[in-house]
Amino acid sequence: MKRQHSHILAACTLYVVLALAGCYKPVDYPVIVKVLPPPIPEPETARSIIGKSIENRPMVHTVLGRGTDVTFIMAAIHGNEKAGIPLVHRLEKFLQENPEMLEKRKVVLLPIANPDGVASNSRYNARGIDLNRNFPAPNRINSSRFGRIALSEPETRFIFQLIRQYAPDRIVSIHQPLACIDYDGPSQALANRMAEYCNLPLKKIGAKPGSLGSHAGVMLGIPVISLELPKSADSFRSERLWQQYGPALVAAVAYPYRAK
Ligand SMILES: [Zn+2]
Numbered sequence: 014m015k016r017q018h019s020h021i022l023a024a025c026t027l028y029v030v031l032a033l034a035g036c037y038k039p040v041d042y043p044v045i046v047k048v049l050p051p052p053i054p055e056p057e058t059a060r061s062i063i064g065k066s067i068e069n070r071p072m073v074h075t076v077l078g079r080g081t082d083v084t085f086i087m088a089a090i091h092g093n094e095k096a097g098i099p100l101v102h103r104l105e106k107f108l109q110e111n112p113e114m115l116e117k118r119k120v121v122l123l124p125i126a127n128p129d130g131v132a133s134n135s136r137y138n139a140r141g142i143d144l145n146r147n148f149p150a151p152n153r154i155n156s157s158r159f160g161r162i163a164l165s166e167p168e169t170r171f172i173f174q175l176i177r178q179y180a181p182d183r184i185v186s187i188h189q190p191l192a193c194i195d196y197d198g199p200s201q202a203l204a205n206r207m208a209e210y211c212n213l214p215l216k217k218i219g220a221k222p223g224s225l226g227s228h229a230g231v232m233l234g235i236p237v238i239s240l241e242l243p244k245s246a247d248s249f250r251s252e253r254l255w256q257q258y259g260p261a262l263v264a265a266v267a268y269p270y271r272a273k
Contacts, residue, residue: 064171067139070128072171076179077108077122078115084266085181087123087172090145090188090225092130092137096246096254097187103255104262120266121179126186127168144169145186146221148228159223176229183236184229185265190244191216194261197237198230203268204238210260210272213241238265 064072086104088097101124108114125131129139137143142160146153149163164170176184183203193216196204208215218239220227230237240261246254264272 063174064167066127066129066168067166068129068132070132072123072125072128072168074121074123074175075105076119077105078119080115080117080119082117083119083121083179083181084183084185084268085121085123085175085179086185086187086262086265087126088187089124089131090126090172090186091143092127092133092135094136094187094189094242095131095134096189096242096249097240098124098131099251100187100254100258100262103251103259104266107255107259107263108266114263114266118266119179121175121181123172123175126172129168138166138168140166142166144172145225146223148173148223148225150220150223150227150232152220152227152231153223163223172225173228176233176235181229181235183238183265183268184225185238185240185262186225187240187242189242189246191218191241192243193218193241195226195239195241196230197224197226197239198233198235200230200236200238203236203265206264206268206271207238207240207261210264211258213258213261216241 066072086101088101089095101122105122108120127138127144130137141158142165143158144166146159147163147166147169153159153163155161160166164173183200192213194204194208194213195216195218197220204215220231226237226239229235240258242258249257260272
């Protein structure tokens, strides 16, 4: 028994000696180096769905460019005024094809500001509210048609948030059927410029209670243009719409410089 013990002791001693002498090395596990992919650059075009209408339709806005000069263009805040929708989509295509336009600029596009109204071909949203009377403004009127309070409607709140988030230098909202360029806030020079690029006359209609023009134009001091297309624009194909009114939108984006 004593001899067995001495054998084990000898083996252990040998192991310790070998280990101390560096002859025994523990197994080398491979070192796993994680190669991280390069950071993804911020996309030139960001598309996000944040807003939802009363009937849960998405309100999709697109942001092009990363510059500090911001133009916000929307259509169909009155759902039965649809001619602006293909025009805004066509503008997006144009800006993607002409990225030099987006240098130092950002363009926020909301092609359908009243999705429920567009779906039912109605001026109003699904609760019968005129969204263009639902903004906070000193001239707002609380009513069943304009909303019992300002920003009572999710669609209006979404547009209000976009204006706060992007702080646009100018806003264009496309309407029908008055066939003119109406303007609110410090926007006469911009309205003049846009009128040079289309056949619509300037017409100062006056800020309506709780309208986008009253809120963003008069109250916040942002130039707001209501681009009022004629009723006949409903029957125009997208290319004809673009030829007639696209240059005025491009001039708004390029402002204060002249669009080429
Ligand atoms: Zn309208």
